[in-house]
Amino acid sequence: MKTILSNFNKAFESRVRLGIMSVLAINKSMDFTGLKETLAVTDGNLASHLRALEEAGYVTMEKSFINRKPNTNYTITEKGRESFENHLRALEELLSKK
Amino acid sequence: MMNQSDQHLEDLQVIRKIMEESSKFLSLSGLSGIIAGLLGIAGAVIAQMILTGPMAPAEWYLKPLAEDGTVTRTVILLFADMAAVLVLAFSGSVLLSLRKARRSGHILWTPVTRRMLASMLIPLGAGGLFILLTLSSIPAGVSASSTLIFYGLAVISAGKFTFGEIHWLGVLEIITGMVCLLLPQCTILLWATGFGVIHIGYGLFMHLRYKG
Numbered sequence A: 001m002k003t004i005l006s007n008f009n010k011a012f013e014s015r016v017r018l019g020i021m022s023v024l025a026i027n028k029s030m031d032f033t034g035l036k037e038t039l040a041v042t043d044g045n046l047a048s049h050l051r052a053l054e055e056a057g058y059v060t061m062e063k064s065f066i067n068r069k070p071n072t073n074y075t076i077t078e079k080g081r082e083s084f085e086n087h088l089r090a091l092e093e094l095l096s097k098k
Numbered sequence B: 001m002m003n004q005s006d007q008h009l010e011d012l013q014v015i016r017k018i019m020e021e022s023s024k025f026l027s028l029s030g031l032s033g034i035i036a037g038l039l040g041i042a043g044a045v046i047a048q049m050i051l052t053g054p055m056a057p058a059e060w061y062l063k064p065l066a067e068d069g070t071v072t073r074t075v076i077l078l079f080a081d082m083a084a085v086l087v088l089a090f091s092g093s094v095l096l097s098l099r100k101a102r103r104s105g106h107i108l109w110t111p112v113t114r115r116m117l118a119s120m121l122i123p124l125g126a127g128g129l130f131i132l133l134t135l136s137s138i139p140a141g142v143s144a145s146s147t148l149i150f151y152g153l154a155v156i157s158a159g160k161f162t163f164g165e166i167h168w169l170g171v172l173e174i175i176t177g178m179v180c181l182l183l184p185q186c187t188i189l190l191w192a193t194g195f196g197v198i199h200i201g202y203g204l205f206m207h208l209r210y211k212g
Helices: A002-007 A015-026 A032-039 A043-055 A076-098 B005-021 B028-050 B073-104 B113-133 B140-159 B166-182 B186-212
Strands: A058-068 A069-076
Touching: A015 A043, A015 A058, A015 A069, A015 A076, A015 B005, A032 A043, A032 B005, A032 B113, A043 A058, A043 B028, A043 B140, A043 B186, A058 B166, A069 A076, A076 B005, B028 B073, B028 B186, B140 B166, B140 B186, B166 B186
Parallel strands: none
Antiparallel strands: A058 A069
16 A cells, blocks of 8 residues: 555646646647647646646756747656656556555 | 545546547547548549540540640649539538537647648648649649549548548558559549548448547
8 A cells, every 4th residue: 555655646636737747648748828728727727737847857848939929848757757657557556456 | 525536536537538639639520521522522523524525635544634734724624623622621521520529528729630730731732742743744644643642641641640540541542542543544433432432431430430
């Protein structure tokens, strides 16, 4: 039981964070607008969760300009992918134990 | 209070749903295939009428469409026919996708839609340019075959972003294009098969399988 709980990642407790990680785990990268549209959340909400994931080292962002408009692109890090996969495994194990 | 394991189950379901929706264009309607197929058959019938008219030379498929670098009325009519089929079929599938997206509560214009369109436009654009640039040097039968082949490639390329079965639509289009190269005298019939019958078959299959 102890190992399962230690894999259960507190950073992914919020649905929005879980959503961000799901999108970035399967897509090579996605920009802020794309994430916002896919997850149907507000700018502020998404930005604060992205910042938290970035501080944890799970996602990285890259700012650039497309047609002179600023564009922020997010990618999952190696550490982020590993933690997310562990978290998924922990979820599945918890459910199969029931 | 919500049961803990219920919440975990819901978490997993949300993850799966988001992964699928963010990487696949799921609003493609099977009905679009049926409509595209009917338009394809109509287009082939009109092409047959243009090519058997008084303006059309015998064994037209052995001569380049723009022989001696001149574009005849026949060629202009053929291109108008193709353009009309393309525009109507594309608008039809956009409208049906909009309807399907609205019904299932999805958004149509997402990053994955843009990626799908981009990966479709590259082979289609290359094919269009190839046909235009070889208009005076390649027999009309080969030009017609290459529309099927490039279209098949475009479908396979876009297929990575939507239902997996569409891959086989692309493969069948390429095979039809190859057969068309071997049997240029059957060009119109093979066009009606590739853009008509195969689309209808695919559309019916998808409509019955995914109910929409």
